[in-house]
Amino acid sequence: MTPKIARFLAHHQPATPCLVLDIDRVEQNFRALQYALPLARIYYAVKANPAPQVLERLVGLSSYFDAASIEEVTACLDAGAAPAVISFGNTIKKASSIRKAHQRGVAMFAFDSREELEKLARYAPGARVYCRILVENEGADWPLSRKFGTTIDNARDLMVQAGDLGLDPYGLSFHVGSQQTTTHAYQVAIGKVATLFTDLTEAGIDLRMMNLGGGFPTRYRDDVPEIDQFSHAIMTAMTDHFGNALPEMVVEPGRFIVGDAGLVSAEVVLVSQRDRNDPVRWVYLDIGRFGGLAETEGESIKYRITTPHDGSSMGPVAIAGPTCDGADILYEKSNYRLPLSLTSGDRVELLSTGAYVTTYASTKFNGFAPLAEYYV
Amino acid sequence: MTPKIARFLAHHQPATPCLVLDIDRVEQNFRALQYALPLARIYYAVKANPAPQVLERLVGLSSYFDAASIEEVTACLDAGAAPAVISFGNTIKKASSIRKAHQRGVAMFAFDSREELEKLARYAPGARVYCRILVENEGADWPLSRKFGTTIDNARDLMVQAGDLGLDPYGLSFHVGSQQTTTHAYQVAIGKVATLFTDLTEAGIDLRMMNLGGGFPTRYRDDVPEIDQFSHAIMTAMTDHFGNALPEMVVEPGRFIVGDAGLVSAEVVLVSQRDRNDPVRWVYLDIGRFGGLAETEGESIKYRITTPHDGSSMGPVAIAGPTCDGADILYEKSNYRLPLSLTSGDRVELLSTGAYVTTYASTKFNGFAPLAEYYV
Numbered sequence: 001m002t003p004k005i006a007r008f009l010a011h012h013q014p015a016t017p018c019l020v021l022d023i024d025r026v027e028q029n030f031r032a033l034q035y036a037l038p039l040a041r042i043y044y045a046v047k048a049n050p051a052p053q054v055l056e057r058l059v060g061l062s063s064y065f066d067a068a069s070i071e072e073v074t075a076c077l078d079a080g081a082a083p084a085v086i087s088f089g090n091t092i093k094k095a096s097s098i099r100k101a102h103q104r105g106v107a108m109f110a111f112d113s114r115e116e117l118e119k120l121a122r123y124a125p126g127a128r129v130y131c132r133i134l135v136e137n138e139g140a141d142w143p144l145s146r147k148f149g150t151t152i153d154n155a156r157d158l159m160v161q162a163g164d165l166g167l168d169p170y171g172l173s174f175h176v177g178s179q180q181t182t183t184h185a186y187q188v189a190i191g192k193v194a195t196l197f198t199d200l201t202e203a204g205i206d207l208r209m210m211n212l213g214g215g216f217p218t219r220y221r222d223d224v225p226e227i228d229q230f231s232h233a234i235m236t237a238m239t240d241h242f243g244n245a246l247p248e249m250v251v252e253p254g255r256f257i258v259g260d261a262g263l264v265s266a267e268v269v270l271v272s273q274r275d276r277n278d279p280v281r282w283v284y285l286d287i288g289r290f291g292g293l294a295e296t297e298g299e300s301i302k303y304r305i306t307t308p309h310d311g312s313s314m315g316p317v318a319i320a321g322p323t324c325d326g327a328d329i330l331y332e333k334s335n336y337r338l339p340l341s342l343t344s345g346d347r348v349e350l351l352s353t354g355a356y357v358t359t360y361a362s363t364k365f366n367g368f369a370p371l372a373e374y375y376v
Numbered sequence: 377m378t379p380k381i382a383r384f385l386a387h388h389q390p391a392t393p394c395l396v397l398d399i400d401r402v403e404q405n406f407r408a409l410q411y412a413l414p415l416a417r418i419y420y421a422v423k424a425n426p427a428p429q430v431l432e433r434l435v436g437l438s439s440y441f442d443a444a445s446i447e448e449v450t451a452c453l454d455a456g457a458a459p460a461v462i463s464f465g466n467t468i469k470k471a472s473s474i475r476k477a478h479q480r481g482v483a484m485f486a487f488d489s490r491e492e493l494e495k496l497a498r499y500a501p502g503a504r505v506y507c508r509i510l511v512e513n514e515g516a517d518w519p520l521s522r523k524f525g526t527t528i529d530n531a532r533d534l535m536v537q538a539g540d541l542g543l544d545p546y547g548l549s550f551h552v553g554s555q556q557t558t559t560h561a562y563q564v565a566i567g568k569v570a571t572l573f574t575d576l577t578e579a580g581i582d583l584r585m586m587n588l589g590g591g592f593p594t595r596y597r598d599d600v601p602e603i604d605q606f607s608h609a610i611m612t613a614m615t616d617h618f619g620n621a622l623p624e625m626v627v628e629p630g631r632f633i634v635g636d637a638g639l640v641s642a643e644v645v646l647v648s649q650r651d652r653n654d655p656v657r658w659v660y661l662d663i664g665r666f667g668g669l670a671e672t673e674g675e676s677i678k679y680r681i682t683t684p685h686d687g688s689s690m691g692p693v694a695i696a697g698p699t700c701d702g703a704d705i706l707y708e709k710s711n712y713r714l715p716l717s718l719t720s721g722d723r724v725e726l727l728s729t730g731a732y733v734t735t736y737a738s739t740k741f742n743g744f745a746p747l748a749e750y751y752v
Contacts, residue, residue, distance in 0.1 A: 045700075047699075047700055047741070047742050047743070068742040068743060069744055071740070071743030072742065072743035090699075090700050091646075092645050092660045092696075094645050094720075095720065095721065112648065114648070114649070115646055115647055115648055115719070115720055116646055116648065119720065134650075142702070142703070143702055144701075144702030146694075146705065146708065147658075147702050147704070148700075148702070150651070153652075154650070154651055177702070178702075269468050270467075270468045270469075270491055270492055271491055272489030273489070273490070274510070274526060274527065274530070275526070276529075276530065284468040286470065290736065294666070294738075320468075320523055322466075322468050323444065323466075324421075324423055324444045324465070324466050324520075324524075325520075326518070326519055326523050326554075327673065328523070329522065344470075344471065344491055345471065359738060359741045359742070360738050360741050361739050362670075362735060362736050362737060362738055363734070363735060363737050363738070363739055363746045364426070365423070365735045365736050366423045366444040366445050366448065366466070367423070367426065367444060367446070367447030367448035367451065368445055370739045
């Protein structure tokens with residue numbers, strides 16, 4: 001919890017559940033990544049947190065932006081970003097969205113299939129395009145691999161076709177999976193994609209850009225490697241392959257930029273003991289999987305939780321949300337422990353919830369309003 | 377698709393994705409359940425679809441209502457329901473919500489723990505309360521069992537305590553899980569809970585109500601038993617146990633009332649072949665798990681999908697949503713097949729999506745607006 005967030009909570013005592021996010025921390029994280037990877041252009045993954053306050057601060061820092069939809073493109077433009085710094089990074093786009101983005105001056109688009117390439121040629125003629133390659137997501141707490149990317153062989157054909165269709169075959173991308181906790185994943189992926197990059201260059205395609213995707217982790221319950229370990233692994237792999245003839249490098253961090261900048265302030269609704277012989281208490285919060293904490297699905301992302309009783313005796317708990325949905329369980333198998341004196345009405349904080357929380361919140365599941373947001 | 381929905385789609389061609397729901401079908405389903413279980417009071421599970429149009433039609437049919445939150449209580453009152461026909465059925469309630477519901481005249485509350493009972497005694501003194509018993513959820517496509525309910529032993533103590541605390545120990549409840557496809561599940565649960573009911577009655581507690589929960593299925597991709605098979609199984613089990621001294625019976629259907637009354641109209645955004653040797657095409661729709669189809673998690677609920685090319689040659693597909701989230705996959709392992717001629721821009725319908733869809737939709741994940749809704 002940053003001092004600004006602590007002051008805000010103490011002074012305003014906002015109704016729970018709510019997100020409180022410190023915009024200065026966003027800037028610190030952006031600068032830390034810039035320092036660690038000075039040769040890379042940072043395209044902020046807007047989907048991680050599209051709040052105008054976040055986007056405006058990043059525009060002021062000359063960030064680039066990775067947009068997932070025409071609505072996110074518009075949010076970037078509204079925050080003052082120039083169209084030239086926006087990449088439409090979703091490989092799945094409606095024709096109408098491509099046309100609108102192109103009309104507004106967006107000049108770079110992702111794709112991973114023949115049909116998408118044809119849509120781009122028709123609705124964004126001449127645009128810079130980059131092909132997403134399928135790579136392993138081992139080591140990622142929130143893997144992405146099955147849904148996106150294409151094979152090396154397919155990508156080779158598609159990049160040649162891109163040129164034939166009048167598009168600019170600008171580069172290649174990959175994504176090692178979100179909350180990637182091993183530096184090795186980047187090295188393996190770079191080795192695979194860089195080989196294709198060189199093959200295509202030798203075949204006469206004027207490739208200029210390697211997009212390393214996002215995935216840099218935030219510290220949740222467990223420690224993760226520092227950002228300089230990732231940058232070291234990345235630069236080693238890149239120079240191993242390209243020497244000092246490095247292509248433009250792009251990274252698309254979301255979680256790393258906003259994750260630890262925010263916390264969710266929540267209330268304990270109920271503490272219940274299912275059976276007198278079962279030491280596990282069930283702790284129900286006023287936020288759950290359908291109130292924004294969607295990444296606790298499969299207990300993937302394990303948030304740290306602080307309570308007013310920290311330091312006193314602890315016992316095992318399962319933690320669940322407030323809805324009548326049986327799937328609305330945050331943690332049942334991850335050995336969470338919370339103070340024995342925790343009781344309904346207590347206020348708790350879920351730390352590092354600045355990324356991938358507010359926008360996941362359901363409109364009104366079980367009647368509960370979406371998560372309130374405060375940017376300080 | 378009902379004729380009214382077909383006419384609406386043909387005439388208005390609403391932008392996708394959207395839900396279109398036929399209110400007359402809601403009435404038909406309500407009457408069918410009333411006919412099948414004439415001795416039971418029907419408490420509509422508001423969370424399944426809380427649209428004012430649905431609630432108002434059901435108020436007109438003298439339905440009772442099962443509310444999951446104070447916001448749902450308010451929605452029922454706003455639709456014209458009397459407080460006396462509303463049950464606050466969530467076992468996890470904030471003290472402030474209990475107090476507000478009690479002030480507004482809601483007189484029946486669920487609980488399954490000592491702490492909740494104490495909150496009820498304090499904030500809804502004298503209220504009718506019923507204790508939820510943990511039962512097996514085998515046979516349910518959307519099971520609920522781990523999060524709710526207490527053991528028989530605990531429930532016995534809690535019902536005695538309820539009286540001691542000045543509350544009215546009114547009844548017992550259970551839930552066999554949502555989209556329950558076996559009638560046997562009700563028989564087993566009734567056997568278990570009815571035994572406790574009789575034990576408590578013999579111990580001097582004036583129990584009057586058995587709440588059989590919801591769970592009655594809607595037909596999705598696979599056939600399910602007819603409602604009269606469920607009612608037969610339920611009435612057999614009830615009369616086996618209670619003879620003709622039946623307690624008041626309560627059911628809490630949601631999906632059964634609204635599920636097949638609505639459909640989602642969606643657009644194909646992309647059809648992609650990952651690799652030339654892989655026969656499985658990936659079909660991306662403009663709605664996915666975070667746009668409302670949350671119950672496709674784990675491929676639990678398998679919606680039927682119709683396309684403009686039905687009747688032509690089919691091939692295997694994986695089906696996913698439009699977001700950049702790797703978890704936004706509807707069906708990858710459920711052997712879905714769609715026409716080979718399906719292409720981006722095609723309009724498709726996901727049938728029987730009237731329940732548990734609109735309210736799950738995220739506020740703006742990846743920038744996409746929540747699902748539009750039309751009631752015809």
